[in-house]
Amino acid sequence: MEFFRIRRDIPFMRHALVFNVISALTFLVAVFFLATRGLHLSIEFTGGTLIEAAYAQPADIAKVRRSVEAMQVGEVQVQTFGNTRNVLIRLPVRGDGKHGDMVDRVFGELCKGETGTISRKQVKTDKGELVEKPVCEANGVEPVTLQRSEFVGPQVGRELAEDGAKALAFVVIGIMIYLAFRFEWKFSVAAIVANLHDVIIILGFFAFFQWEFSLSVLAAVLAVLGYSVNESVVIFDRIREAFRRYRKMNTHEVIDHAITSTMSRTIITHGSTQMMVLSMLIFGGPTLHYFAVALTIGILFGIYSSVFVAAAIAMWLGVKREDLMKSGPSKDVDPNDPNAGAVV
Amino acid sequence: MNRYPWWKYTILGIALLVGLIFTLPNFFGEAPAVQVSSGKATLKLDSATTQRVERVLKEAGLKPDFVQFEGNSIKARFADGDEQLKAKDALTKALNPDLNDPSYIVALNLLSRSPHWLTAVRALPMYLGLDLRGGVHFLMQVDMKAALTKKTEAMVGDIRSLLRDKNLRHAGISRDGNNIDVRFRDRETLNAAATLLAEQLADLQWTQAQDGTDFKLTGALKPEAARAVQDAALKQNITTLHNRVNELGVAEPVIQQQGTDRVVIQLPGVQDTAKAKDIIGRTANLEFRLADMSAEARAAVEGTGPVPFGRERFTIGRGAPVVTHKEAVATGEMLTNAQPRPDQNSQPAVSVSLDAKGGRLMREMTRNNVGNYMAAILFEKGKGEVLTVARIQGEFGNDFQITGMGTTEAANDLSLLLRAGSLAAPMEIIEERTIGPSLGADNIAKGFNSVIYGFTAIAVFMCVYYMLFGVFSTAALAFNLLLLVAVLSMLQATLTLPGIAAIALTLGMAIDANVLINERVREELRAGAPPQAAINTGYERAFATILDSNVTTLIAGIALFAFGSGPIKGFAVVHCLGILTSMFSAIVFSRGLVNLWYGRQKKLKSVSIGEVWKPKADLPANT
Numbered sequence: 001m002e003f004f005r006i007r008r009d010i011p012f013m014r015h016a017l018v019f020n021v022i023s024a025l026t027f028l029v030a031v032f033f034l035a036t037r038g039l040h041l042s043i044e045f046t047g048g049t050l051i052e053a054a055y056a057q058p059a060d061i062a063k064v065r066r067s068v069e070a071m072q073v074g075e076v077q078v079q080t081f082g083n084t085r086n087v088l089i090r091l092p093v094r095g096d097g098k099h100g101d102m103v104d105r106v107f108g109e110l111c112k113g114e115t116g117t118i119s120r121k122q123v124k125t126d127k128g129e130l131v132e133k134p135v136c137e138a139n140g141v142e143p144v145t146l147q148r149s150e151f152v153g154p155q156v157g158r159e160l161a162e163d164g165a166k167a168l169a170f171v172v173i174g175i176m177i178y179l180a181f182r183f184e185w186k187f188s189v190a191a192i193v194a195n196l197h198d199v200i201i202i203l204g205f206f207a208f209f210q211w212e213f214s215l216s217v218l219a220a221v222l223a224v225l226g227y228s229v230n231e232s233v234v235i236f237d238r239i240r241e242a243f244r245r246y247r248k249m250n251t252h253e254v255i256d257h258a259i260t261s262t263m264s265r266t267i268i269t270h271g272s273t274q275m276m277v278l279s280m281l282i283f284g285g286p287t288l289h290y291f292a293v294a295l296t297i298g299i300l301f302g303i304y305s306s307v308f309v310a311a312a313i314a315m316w317l318g319v320k321r322e323d324l325m326k327s328g329p330s331k332d333v334d335p336n337d338p339n340a341g342a343v344v
Numbered sequence: 345m346n347r348y349p350w351w352k353y354t355i356l357g358i359a360l361l362v363g364l365i366f367t368l369p370n371f372f373g374e375a376p377a378v379q380v381s382s383g384k385a386t387l388k389l390d391s392a393t394t395q396r397v398e399r400v401l402k403e404a405g406l407k408p409d410f411v412q413f414e415g416n417s418i419k420a421r422f423a424d425g426d427e428q429l430k431a432k433d434a435l436t437k438a439l440n441p442d443l444n445d446p447s448y449i450v451a452l453n454l455l456s457r458s459p460h461w462l463t464a465v466r467a468l469p470m471y472l473g474l475d476l477r478g479g480v481h482f483l484m485q486v487d488m489k490a491a492l493t494k495k496t497e498a499m500v501g502d503i504r505s506l507l508r509d510k511n512l513r514h515a516g517i518s519r520d521g522n523n524i525d526v527r528f529r530d531r532e533t534l535n536a537a538a539t540l541l542a543e544q545l546a547d548l549q550w551t552q553a554q555d556g557t558d559f560k561l562t563g564a565l566k567p568e569a570a571r572a573v574q575d576a577a578l579k580q581n582i583t584t585l586h587n588r589v590n591e592l593g594v595a596e597p598v599i600q601q602q603g604t605d606r607v608v609i610q611l612p613g614v615q616d617t618a619k620a621k622d623i624i625g626r627t628a629n630l631e632f633r634l635a636d637m638s639a640e641a642r643a644a645v646e647g648t649g650p651v652p653f654g655r656e657r658f659t660i661g662r663g664a665p666v667v668t669h670k671e672a673v674a675t676g677e678m679l680t681n682a683q684p685r686p687d688q689n690s691q692p693a694v695s696v697s698l699d700a701k702g703g704r705l706m707r708e709m710t711r712n713n714v715g716n717y718m719a720a721i722l723f724e725k726g727k728g729e730v731l732t733v734a735r736i737q738g739e740f741g742n743d744f745q746i747t748g749m750g751t752t753e754a755a756n757d758l759s760l761l762l763r764a765g766s767l768a769a770p771m772e773i774i775e776e777r778t779i780g781p782s783l784g785a786d787n788i789a790k791g792f793n794s795v796i797y798g799f800t801a802i803a804v805f806m807c808v809y810y811m812l813f814g815v816f817s818t819a820a821l822a823f824n825l826l827l828l829v830a831v832l833s834m835l836q837a838t839l840t841l842p843g844i845a846a847i848a849l850t851l852g853m854a855i856d857a858n859v860l861i862n863e864r865v866r867e868e869l870r871a872g873a874p875p876q877a878a879i880n881t882g883y884e885r886a887f888a889t890i891l892d893s894n895v896t897t898l899i900a901g902i903a904l905f906a907f908g909s910g911p912i913k914g915f916a917v918v919h920c921l922g923i924l925t926s927m928f929s930a931i932v933f934s935r936g937l938v939n940l941w942y943g944r945q946k947k948l949k950s951v952s953i954g955e956v957w958k959p960k961a962d963l964p965a966n967t
Contacts (some may be wrong), residue, residue, distance in 0.1 A: 001809050002957040167907035174899040182892055216842050219904055219912050223919065226900025227853060230893035237889045265863040269856040272802045276852030279798030280845060285790040288845050295849070
């Protein structure tokens with residue numbers, strides 16, 4: 001079975017301009033959305049309170065939202081989480097409100113909404129201490145229970161955001177240095193520019209659709225960056241090999257050859273990785289959902305940017321055979337001369 | 345050409361075996377258990393306690409799988425949850441007669457069901473994170489009032505010594521809440537003192553008043569100073585907790601300030617709540633106090649007389665009963681270090697270091713009290729336990745030694761307890777949350793399913809597209825997974841839900857190496873190379889590319905590890921390890937398989953790598 005029956009090198013670089021223009025346009029669109037809509041950051045970055053309540057019956061989201069909004073505690077987000085009975089409520093950071101208070105008050109409102117009453121039950125912990133816990137009861141059953149609650153302070157969120165930015169900077173610089181070392185600075189620049197474009201596109205998607213941007217999504221973005229650069233490296237490697245092998249080809253043709261011959265590998269690898277990510281999308285549950293989405297976008301756009309854009313930029317930066325053949329003193333020797341390198 | 349030397353196969357075989365052994369514990373599941381640990385700083389568990397536990401359980405008619413004394417707790421494993429609960433009740437009743445002052449902590453726990461021979465080689469199941477196993481979350485409230493009181497009392501001492509140094513006689517210094525009242529007999533002394541104190545103790549706001557015939561100087565802590573005290577107290581507590589939780593060996597514990605007076609602690613993977621509470625709940629305050637050896641004090645010790653005014657009596661601990669002054673000479677927050685170190689005669693002793701302030705106070709006290717005794721008291725939940733009572737043999741300041749420990753163990757214990765007390769303000773657990781195992785189990789199932797289904801899809805495709813080479817590639821992928829799980833189990837790295845996602849991602853990326861190799865071999869065959877040469881060239885050429893591409897992914901992984909926290913760090917660890925194992929398995933293992941299969945056939949005609957499509961080209965397509 002062979003999917004890629006390609007007879008000759010496809011002249012990709014003829015269309016280098018078109019590729020780069022499309023890439024620049026999508027980049028600008030993404031930046032536009034990022035600037036206007038902004039990212040929908042999770043409470044890990046902004047701080048705030050998160051409450052997961054489990055209802056005995058499928059929850060009425062509108063009712064829940066109304067009761068929490070009536071409390072006037074700021075912009076509230078209410079949604080189902082996982083199944084129809086679990087509700088996730090997000091509250092913004094308050095300057096003064098104590099976390100414990102907030103959760104109790106919200107839980108109180110939810111309970112009232114189910115015509116239940118809150119009673120504080122005393123529970124004995126194993127240390128022999130008596131701890132009070134609020135329990136909502138209506139006619140002997142518990143219509144709603146508090147599954148978990150989380151509170152993240154604003155400072156913590158700020159620190160996490162800073163760390164994320166530092167991680168991104170580290171990756172960019174690290175990759176640039178490595179590529180400059182293994183290939184040449186022009187390749188290094190080309191790879192990073194093309195792949196950062198990837199990252200911005202993913203962020204643009206998240207801004208446009210207002211998907212929740214959490215720490216795991218950030219991790220996915222960084223992983224995608226590393227993975228994308230993979231692609232570019234494979235192409236560059238082929239370019240280097242082609243420069244060495246096919247002395248008669250010019251840069252343009254060499255790049256075409258490199259892309260064409262690695263086409264099968266690129267598509268198959270991306271397809272395989274995508275199969276795994278698809279599995280995550282289907283089976284991974286709500287927690288991993290946006291992580292998998294970020295990866296999918298990254299993988300798809302990655303093919304485009306790493307293969308076409310990176311090589312095109314490298315070409316525009318004026319990459320030549322000599323850049324990759326650091327053969328020292330024989331630099332000014334004509335490679336077609338049979339007596340090249342002869343020393344008397 | 346395509347032959348691996350025997351030692352390479354040996355390495356592969358060993359890697360396979362090690363992989364299997366260390367992955368195995370993950371499949372055994374867990375059994376409910378009960379854990380007993382000490383509830384008091386000075387109470388230690390030993391084999392006698394173990395026997396007592398065994399007796400209690402036997403009397404209750406319960407049959408544990410085993411009762412074991414491990415580390416500093418006693419664990420007993422049971423067959424099911426009911427027995428576990430019954431055991432807990434029985435033990436609590438028997439060991440803690442007074443529930444308001446428990447000596448032992450009895451907690452529920454989960455222990456791995458691995459057979460003994462696996463645990464003996466340190467083959468343990470993977471350490472699961474908060475979101476997979478559940479975990480413990482504490483919210484601790486710092487008693488700020490006590491911190492301020494302590495600070496004020498310390499200032500009282502400072503004022504006393506300052507006035508004495510300058511020879512300004514006062515008529516009494518007293519503490520009123522967080523204010524300090526200093527009385528003087530005449531106005532000149534008051535003024536002189538006011539200037540001096542305002543200069544030396546800038547944290548206090550001084551006001552003058554006249555009270556009858558005396559002149560009163562009242563000092564109140566300035567609001568910024570009070571806030572600074574609170575901040576410092578909280579930060580120091582957090583640092584101490586950090587160190588203490590680190591000693592627990594929990595990967596990525598979270599210890600953070602919440603609000604102005606709370607600390608949140610998250611311990612992922614800890615089912616050992618008894619131990620966690622023991623370490624954390626046992627936050628205590630240390631005080632060095634001068635012991636009173638006068639006649640009335642001794643009478644109080646024996647119980648024949650009342651405790652004299654300004655003194656306090658302690659009955660629990662090593663060196664008790666003893667009567668000490670109420671005022672502390674130095675407190676835990678002044679302690680910089682306490683280490684067990686042999687003295688000049690190579691006897692076990694504890695070497696103590698105080699900060700500058702503590703040193704000054706200690707020097708003053710010891711200068712006037714050579715020959716008297718000093719006690720180190722550890723306060724837990726308001727109750728004091730004596731750690732040691734030692735004779736002051738000479739004047740000392742910052743550094744001194746407590747000798748006569750007897751055994752190195754006693755010296756170790758004392759230094760640990762001294763350090764345990766270096767908290768600026770007492771803390772109490774006000775919220776305890778244990779994230780349920782059912783939520784955790786759900787997440788595990790989801791992660792596991794993603795990996796398995798994805799793996800199957802890739803495997804099917806590879807085998808169909810690349811035939812036998814596809815089979816080899818799949819085998820290499822499976823080997824990769826095995827090694828990854830084994831390494832994670834070996835390192836006891838914390839696995840989180842993003843970590844499982846990283847496993848899935850790693851497998852998806854790892855297949856890249858094999859695809860590169862297979863495509864290269866196909867290309868060589870297409871160009872007309874003989875099969876053996878094609879295999880060789882394919883692997884060789886692909887190697888440099890695989891190396892480069894994996895290094896770049898590794899850079900991303902390292903960045904995430906360095907700057908990530910919590911679950912993301914878990915992701916990064918798995919990602920980085922996965923890259924390393926995938927390089928090993930894709931290159932070495934798959935080559936080993938190929939060599940094993942094809943290597944010996946000298947006149948190899950064809951290899952099963954799927955269709956090698958040759959273009960019917962008369963045009964020089966690929967020159």
